[in-house]
Amino acid sequence: MEPVEIGLWGVPLAILGGAIRVSTPFIFVSLGECLTERSGRINLGLEGTLVFGAMSGYAIAFETGNPFAGVLAAALAGACFGVLHGWICKFKGVNDIAVGIAMMLLGMGLAFFFGKPYIQPQAPDLPAIALGWWSDIPQVRAALQVNVLFIAGGLLAVAMAWMFRTTRIGLIVRVVGDSTDAARAMGLNPDLVRLLATAAGGALAGVGGAYLSLYYPGSWTEGISSGQGLMAIALVIFARWNPINCFWAALLFGGAGALGPALQSVGISQGYYLFFAAPYVLTLGLLILTSSPDRAMQGAPLELSLTK
């Protein structure tokens, strides 16, 4: 199909398409981190988990020929990293942030080591749903090629918000994240709850990694993440530890990230590199606007080493 000339309409359309395409890993990593932080622990290692998830997902998808097997493998690998992080943090005097940085380097290093043979071969991609079938304009169709994982991420955000509000598990995670003493007095084991929350968070980050290598950009390279895992962790703070907000924050961040390429496609190339900084400028600006010198951070889990 020949591209139709749609002029400046291409910019918002490209931003929408970009938002959907770029935001998915952010959604998964930030939801995973949201769950972990709500239980009172920070896992900075998710960048490493993301990269390892990308590698392992790609490798298994290539070996089995099934992209969903790759996603599953990435989730499993992520859960293993989460369990390791949670288990180390249980010991007295261990700092979760320092462990997280170590885990990040470990995850990346292992991914590069095991990933060398998979840089060349082509693994099957994850399928996308063409939500743009109603339109004749190819740009619209391209923008509305929505990957199944994006939809899963949206549903997961709603499910997680529901879980925090109306399930026993959700309330237990919040109790542990807010007051270790109260949790102990209730007969809960805070270390176990945090271990499981970190494992589940790691699994989600692994899925985010699989999306990177199996859909967009869609191949395994060593520079595949470029700090997306770390940005997703910052998004959780921006989203005030609310899963629904995490989803919107990821979308906003993805959309801002698509601004540069979108403008470039309509021929605006001046200050091109500045537009690539848009997501960071936007996030920084919004954080400043929503902060207050008088109030403590709203919604922050009280056991978090960030807010203590």
Place this chain on the structure above:
Amino acid sequence: MSRVLQTEGGAISVEALHMTMRFGDFTALDDVSINIPAGSFHALLGENGAGKSTLVKCIMGFYHATSGELLVAGHEAFMSDPKVAQSLGLGMVYQHFTLVPSLTAAENLVISRTDTPAVIDWRKERDALDAFMATMPFVVPLDQPVSRLAAGEKQKLEIIKQLYLGNRFLILDEPTSVLTPAEADEVLGHVRALTTAGKITVLMITHKFREVTAFADDVSILRRGRYVGGGSVADLSVAQMSSAMMGEAPVASKRIRETTEKQPLLTLHGVKAQDRTGLKNIEIDSVTLHSGEILGIAGISGNGQMELMEVLTGQRRRDSGEITVNGTPYGATRAEARTHQIRYLPEEPLRNACAPRMSVAENLAFRMFDTGRDGRPSFWKDGRAIARNAAELIGAFQVKTSSPAARIAALSGGNVQRAVLGRELTGDVRALIISNPCFGLDFAAVSAIRDRLIEARNRGTAILLISEDLDEIMELSDRILVMSEGRIAFETPIATADVAEIGRHMAGHS
């Protein structure tokens, strides 16, 4: 003594026999036996460190007693775990709240149950909670996050939680330490009614004789880990109880109030600031603190006293209004505080006025470490001057510490309080702004701190005393202000102060 093991209302008895608890060489509890019949209100008296907490922790299964037996409703029980105590119907209301701050009251209640369903049907739970609350003597807002509740409401919610969980033997650990006298009477009155009805048995840890004589049936007194007396409250006088508790009757120090010259020193004018929730404001129209007086600010906790203290110490930004000292604007910077010789003793000094991991000597040097002998800023730390300063203050204020080099966090609450008070009262002090200086301290420490305050007042220091303890305000103040809903609601000189009237203004009814 009557041996009711279980009442018809469900209350159960607890008997501890020959309980001994050793931590290494230290015997915290030495062969203590107490019997609490079902449906009675039992008070456990003792100074700090007398072994009260150790005893109840053994009963609740947090500690495993070195030796001794525990009978619950006549049956021997092995408290290997707090869960065992819970399953037997034993519950404890801690001095430090165990509610989860960001969860609502309803969420706190539901999650504390052992049979919380995996998916909570909130409509059904709310109906059940409303029905349960209708049978309760007190009302607590269920949909607010607990962090927004006042201390009194939290205390009520803690007690409600225990009853909601179906516990029939409650241990209350100094339940009234954060309540006003009226609130305390209300809460304890309802608890008393529940025991009389045979619904619960209560063991209350306390310092306050008034509560023992007004509400308890029986009392047990501990000192240094030993049982030193007790029995029916009706048979004991306050003098007997206090001499058993302290070893000898405490020397009631006569505090002499000298007439002092009263000059206006610090004034607040139209001061407005946000409270800690950011939803309400505190507004102080006009307050003047004079030299040589103690100006007491009474009020129920959560009515803006904490915010006022923070405005005065410079911890909280004020939106409008001005604070002046001797006619010049005052912004509570370190330089200004030094020029005007204004000192502070905030509540919870370990958190608000100390660096917990630094040594006692270093903490005591916070007012002097950066000035040399000539009063000019100094660059090098003078270790000898810091050591000398520490030795003087530790001696003068009787701070009990293993060494000046010990971490200040290792000291007991009373000793931290004395250390900070000592630091803040050294040199010429023109104004001292203090908040709840005796919170959670034992008799000896309270008495010593109050002596120091009166001494300072007699020397001409202006003292602004913010306290939730109305007895303390009545005892020390020359003039009393009442704070309610972030405003000054009432003012009276001590000579015409009437506790009932002050209480009404504290509660917001005038």
